[in-house]
Amino acid sequence: MKYIDKKLLLILLAGVSVLFAAAQDEDPIRFQVDHRIRPSDKAGYGQLEMTIRVPNKSILFKKSGEEFEAKLDVTISILHNGKKIAGDTWFETITTRSYEKTIASNQYTELKKTYELKAEDMTVVVYVADILTQRKGKKEFTAELSLFKDTAWFLGEVFPADEPIHVDSSKTPPVRYIRFIFSAAGKEGKEKFTFRIFDDGKKIREGYFFVNLKKSPRDYAFPVSIDELGYKTYTLELSTMIDDKEIRRSTRFQIRWEEMSPLIHDLDLAVRQMRYLRMTNFIQADEYQKMLNATGDEQKKLFQDFWKRNDPSPNTPNNELMNEYFHRIELANQLFSGFLDGWESDRGMIYTIFGEPDDVEQHTFDLSTKPYIIWYYHNLNRQFVFMDYTGFGDYQLTQPVFDVTY
Incomplete structure (x- = not known):
């Protein structure tokens, strides 16, 4: 044995x-696309924010003088009912002086774009190509901007903040928590929000909080304790009442350790x-x-x-x-x-x-x-x-x- x-x-x-x-060398280039949908200050519109993350190790860097250089060809197409209504195409040059950063699994190149679009569901197609190797990749998703249509005020998507876990040492024992962010517009005054955490569809936690909203579009944050949550993926649901109807937004989040794959x-x-x-x-x-x-x-x-x-x-x-x-x-x-x-x-x-x-x-x-x-x-x-x-x-x-x- x-x-x-x-x-x-x-x-x-x-x-x-x-x-x-x-x-x-043969597979499509690997990358991920994160998107956020926020309300706009323009009636009947919403904002689509996109972040394209390309792992450095999935593209080819070429030595150029004292630097290592890679080149990407990026295309974003936004379609409504099959017709292109917005998008961009551009070349992106990535440089670094560190060879280790060209092959490290935790090094990414981030490309960001924001679009203001009508409050209709959109199909978004993203192409990324490595110019040096001609390897290509494609991602496609639906941006549900229709959630900003025909309501008295608007609640954007909810998502975990891109920041480390917080620790509140003033409590005994200390409490670990992460923050979630949501956006809202069109409402002035105090509103109640309820959050629920689900593990494989089973509700394991529920709480509520109040927020003094402003009419102009803006982000709001709230903390959620992660004590007693294990290393796995959960779903957080945020809800409030708009026009006497419960409106819900949800996001998946994961409890991770830095050294974990x-x-x-x-x-x-x-x-x-x-x-x-x-x-x-x-x-x-x-x-x-x-x-x-x-x-x-x-x-x-x-x-x-x-x-x-x-x-x-x-x-x-x-x-x-x-x-x-x-x-x-x-x-x-x-x-x-x-x-x-x-x-x-x-x-x-x-x-x-x-x-x-x-x-x-x-x-x-x-x-x-x-x-x-x-x-x-x-x-x-x-x-x-x-x-x-x-x-x-x-x-x-x-x-x-x-x-x-x-």
């Missing part, structure tokens, strides 16, 4: 530098997803069982201690091994989800442990047998056969791989 343990470490470390490097969104789930490390003896049975059974701060400490011990570069802010493992979990979900989440399927298990196969042989139309697929790992001298016993695309291993299961 020690052999498997060391072999898995080598396979994961290889993935950090090799397995997904080739795929990145951005690919992990739920600590309980992340611990369960570590079962392949147990099956390969990369984590011992008693340590894994203790982590599974733990809750709250105890589970957090056990999780952090394990990955800290297995950090291949402890003097850097990123744990490449943890990032690689959960990156494979994420890719398994994208590639193999069906009756189960992709990571729980047999193909997801093999993909997570061994990475992308060197060759894939498909037999989906053989009349004499059920559909099956063979994955080849030439460097490991291994092959795995998956058969679709049901005919619904649920490919299962034809033979067990490990003596240990979990």
